[in-house]
Amino acid sequence: MPDQDTGETSQPTTLCNECQTGVLRLEYLTYFTWLNQELVTVPNFPAWVCDVCGRRDYDARAITWLNTLLNPEAGRRTPYRRKPGSPRADRPQP
Numbered sequence: 001m002p003d004q005d006t007g008e009t010s011q012p013t014t015l016c017n018e019c020q021t022g023v024l025r026l027e028y029l030t031y032f033t034w035l036n037q038e039l040v041t042v043p044n045f046p047a048w049v050c051d052v053c054g055r056r057d058y059d060a061r062a063i064t065w066l067n068t069l070l071n072p073e074a075g076r077r078t079p080y081r082r083k084p085g086s087p088r089a090d091r092p093q094p
Helices: 060-070
Strands: 024-035 038-050 056-058
Touching: 024 056, 024 060, 038 060, 056 060
Parallel strands: none
Antiparallel strands: 024 038, 038 056
16 A cells, blocks of 8 residues: 555565664575585575664575575485385286
């Protein structure tokens, strides 16, 4: 709903957990992390940034997505494991 005075739409606000004064606002910034001994940078990464103290809370869904992409096992097939005691399909049954 537009604000009568400014014409801006009102959004739900979340107070900063650090300073208890500022409001967290969604910004897109460059995220840095180390993977083994390599620095990985991700541009345009969503983060909630306090407009007073500058604290950054990275978006949880984006972190989960990034961890999935950076997982060394990503894209690898998992070996098929038989259940113990189940017969193999290529052996004739007695």
